[in-house]
Amino acid sequence: MxxxxxxxxxxxxxxxxxxxxxxxxxxxxxxxxxxxxxxxxxxxxxxGELRTLTMATRNVADRQLSGLAVVMIPTWREEKVIAHTVAHALSAWPQADLRIYVGCYSNDSGTLEAAMRGAGGDPRLRIVVHENKGPTSKADCLNRIYAAMALDEMRTGRLVRMVVLHDAEDMVDPAALPLLDRAIEQAEFVQLPVLPVPQSDSRWIGSHYCEEFAEAHGKGMVVRAALATGLPAAGVGCAFERRMLAEMVRQRGTVGPFADRSLTEDYELGLRVALAGGRSRFLRVRDEAGLLVATRAYFPSSIAGAVRQKSRWVHGIALQGWDRLGWSRGIGDCWMRLRDRxxxxxxxxxxxxxxxxxxxxxxxxxxxxxxxxxxxxxxxxxxxxxxxxxxxxxxxxxxxxxxxxxxxxxxxxxxxxxxxxxxxxxxxxxxxxxxxxxxxxxxxxxxxxxTEHDVHPAQFAADQDLRLEMDLGRTGK
Known part of the structure; x- marks a missing residue:
């Protein structure tokens, strides 16, 4: 022994x-x-090459757009948050040239009803009902929205200038849409930062996304843009020039630009812009108070939800990305893809x-x-x-x-x-x-x-109140 x-x-x-x-x-x-x-x-x-822009954003939300802008929001069983998302977006962005397309499924009447309730009769909302039973995939739902948008272009004779992607739980920044509208003049793809909202009832799980996005979108994406490598799309707060999406459809030979077998179709689409010769830009702008113009949202507050979400990211970016995108000939791109994988x-x-x-x-x-x-x-x-x-x-x-x-x-x-x-x-x-x-x-x-979403930031505070709360936390007051 x-x-x-x-x-x-x-x-x-x-x-x-x-x-x-x-x-x-x-x-x-x-x-x-x-x-x-x-x-x-x-x-x-x-x-001095990475200075964050500072601009007066007090009245920027009232600026008219240079053309028709479409916001695509794919959904599946989002009746708890979609009404707040739609209502807040339509309020924050009063521009007449805005159209919000919410993709729903025929077997998800709760989400459809909540989206319509959130719009309060605003004609800028467009509900797109998928003919297939849900859920299929996020990319498939986006492609269905894209097809509806293209049909509307043919019907009205008016072409869309910019397509913006958002999720059902996002709280948009009032200055975001005008900034994207201006930036899309010089790039085919523009990404704004994402800022998770700290959760007082989930300090260890739900709030751990704060530091990850603060560093990734405060340093990682900034360095990628400075090295002129392909930029991945976060799937929220990102804008694509309409003709670039049409080029993606032509290259893929499909009905939509989104890869329906990819678990991270947004990440892939952003990189494919660079592969197609498009220009990409990561846009960091602060308002007069020093607050970042960004998309804010609550992230999963349970460990099971966080693991599910991050496993999808790892599967789609690291494992599927290797198969679907391969490697680049450029040293910088290869380095960044290696980091992603x-x-x-x-x-x-x-x-x-x-x-x-x-x-x-x-x-x-x-x-x-x-x-x-x-x-x-x-x-x-x-x-x-x-x-x-x-x-x-x-x-x-x-x-x-x-x-x-x-x-x-x-x-x-x-x-x-x-x-x-x-x-x-x-x-x-x-x-x-x-x-x-x-x-x-x-x-x-x-x-x-x-990912399941139960709460939306706009349920607890107006946009100005939330930004003030984050400002007080940021300054330590």
Whole structure:
């Protein structure tokens, strides 16, 4: 029994050592990748190349559009939020040249009725009923809306100038539509930032999206735009020039520009704009109070909902993206696509790190009972550990800085404390996405697992009140 226990302790030490090497090396590679993006951002920021625009937005919402603008909103069982979304969008954007197309299914009368109720008789709302029973997929619903829009163009003889994508839970910014209208003159695709709304009743799950989007849309997308690489679309707060969508339809030879077998059709469409020779722009603008013009929304507040949503992102971007988009010849594009597709492997490395933490704690406990030798790392391993510690401190500092800029120092502190929560969700989502992808390799169709939405920001505060609340949090008042 003693010999077997001794061998077990030896095996435990060996596993720890191998895990430490694997996790330490790949953590460091990932940290170097992130540090390269940080360095580009900081250098360009210091040289004044990445200044966020500041403009007077007080009356910008009243500006007339340069042409007809269509907002597409695909839905499935969104009766809890769609009325607030439609009512707020129509109120925030009073322009006569706006049309909001809400895609519904014939077996979803609740969403249809709620959308009409939210419009309050405003003729700028257009309900599009899908002939198929729902749910099909988000891309399929968008293609049905696109077909209805094209039919309206033929019927009225008036062509759409700009198509904007939004989800059923979004709260739009009053200045967003005029800004997109102006920006689309110089680009075929324009993306505005997304800012998740902090959730007081879900500080650890629902609010962890705040720091992720604050850093991704405050640094990652900014660097991609500065490097002139293809920009992925977030699927909300993004605008496409109408002729570019028509070109996508021509290239695909289908009835719509959206890839109906893709789980992240928005991400793919944004990159395909660059492949088609179109110009892309990521637009960051602040108003007089310093608040970012962005799309705001609540994100899943339960761990199950967050894992489902993120597994769909990993499946569509990292796994399907490899199959559907391949790689680019440009170094910058290849680098960014590699970053996009690291999700499953990053989940494996994170899992290895947490497993190492558990095994290390077990070894420490065993040594308290005199089992196992004292661990003495060699110089190389010690350097690896210290570099990883330093990189973690740097990453935590960057996360705090970008979160604080948008939400205030208190939320920035929470963002650092939520790092383990983000990691655990990433591990669970990576595993789920991998198994879902394996099922598609065996012939199963990709499954659209739509995120459930129960509340909308406009239910609790007017737009001005919410922006004031975020301003107070951002300034620490």
């Amino acid at each position: 003693g010999v077997e226990l001794f061998r077990g302790v030896e095996w435990l030490a060996l596993i720890q050592y191998e895990l430490l090497l694997f996790a330490g090396v790949f953590f460091l590679i990932g940290a170097a990748d992130e540090f390269a993006v940080d360095l580009i951002y900081l250098c360009k920021r210091w040289r 690291r999700g499953p492997f990053a989940a494996l490395v994170l899992f290895s790190g947490y497993l190492l933490l558990v095994l290390g704690s077990l070894s420490l406990l065993l040594r308290q009972f005199g089992l196992g030798a004292e661990w003495k790392p060699d110089a190389l391993l010690l350097w690896l550990l210290w570099l990883n510690v330093a990189s973690f401190v740097w990453r935590a500092g960057m996360r705090f800085a970008f979160t604080t800029r948008e939400y205030g120092w208190l939320e920035g502190l929470r963002a650092v404390l939520r790092i383990p929560v983000s990691n655990i969700i990433a591990i669970m989502a990576g595993r789920r996405a991998l198994f879902a992808y394996i099922r598609t390799l065996r012939g199963a169709a990709p499954k659209w697992e739509k």
